[in-house]
Amino acid sequence: MARALADGGRRRPSFQAGSEQSFRAIPSATGGIARLACDRLREAGRDVPAVAAKAGVGIEALDDPAVRLEVRAQIDILDLAAAELGDDLLGFHLARSFDLREIGLAYYIMASSEQLADALRNAERYSRIANEGVRLRFSLDRTATIALDYVDIDRRSDRHQVEFWLVALMRICRQVTETRLTPRQLTIRHAAMASSGELGAFFGHDVEFGAGADAIVFPGAFASLPIVRRDVYLNRLLRRYAEDALAAGSNRRTSIRAAVEEAITQLLPHGRAHIAEVARQLGLSSRTLSRKLREQGVSFAGILSEFRAALAKRYLAEGELPVSEIAWLLGYRELSSMTHAFKRWTGLTPREFRVSEGARD
Secondary structure (H helix, E strand, O other): OHHHHHOOOEEOOOOOEOOOOOOOOOOEEOOHHHHHHHHHHHHOOOOHHHHHHHOOOOHHHHHOOOEEEEHHHHHHHHHHHHHHHOOOOHHHHHHHHOOHHHHOHHHHHHHOOOEHHHHHHHHHHHHHHOEOOEEEEEEEOOEEEEEEEEOOOOHHHOOHHHHHHHHHHHHHHHHHHOOOOOOOEEEEOOOOOOOOHHHHHHHOOOOEEOOOOEEEEEEHHHHHOEOOOOOHHHHHHHHHHHHHHHHHHHHOOEOHHHHHHHHHHHHHHHOOOOHHHHHHHOOOOHHHHHHHHHHOOOOHHHHHHHHHHHHHHHHHHHOOOOHHHHHHHOOOOOHHHHHHHHHHHHOOOHHHHHHHOOOOO
């Protein structure tokens, strides 16, 4: 599980980087929180593959801790798991019970820092290794404030992930200082649930729900609390590793076109390669996806047509599959529909193209 929360891993879907035009990456996470939720589902005897399918995530991705998940998918898994388990505070309960060391690199950097303020500044910089969709901000004035901002993710769609983060951060602050810290103020954007009193009991302070920020506010003096197991040399070494991980994350940035093509690949055989479904899988609205594509000078219909044409040519040239099966793989329910489209793309029928390529029919 440590790798699930900490490793750089691969993004799911496995988008290819390096396109000429790029956009801000679809936020991904190591997927550790989603995997903790799935462990809880298994313990309760629930159908994890079914939950994963509803969230648009393959069970293989969930079972592989090296695979990064889209933050949107992680939020969906938490929502579905909470409904299955009847647990309105699933994120809180998961954060209460897991081993903080499973967070990995970011945790060990915090635990080897000089003072609590240093630990939180390091968390601000390196927490995005674990989750690109949540940005941690630390500010120090009369108060020491930890706030969470969502990046390219609709905050209104989430409650379990943000509660997990707030509780985990509180646990880390208490553990690395070996003190029973209580906040001066605690605010959460979403509304309270009937069972939300558990949160206040854990933090030792009433929670202000429906607030304008997700934040833990400490008295400013808390920032100078020493980290019990501080180690300046270890911290320096770990931060070098973390900088490498951040650089690797930057290299994972991908183009919106590549993301759409990857989603189309998976949806075509099922006849579901529609903009609404692709947008859902990418954690976007159809309107937002269309706008992002327009900014890149392309359209969804154009990408779908070009991608189908490229796949059709490849399948036909390889000569392994009958034309009728290729039509199905491209999302056509009638062979005639593929034939008309292919002739529009190339001026040839599929069989004529296959003959021209020297492949068998």
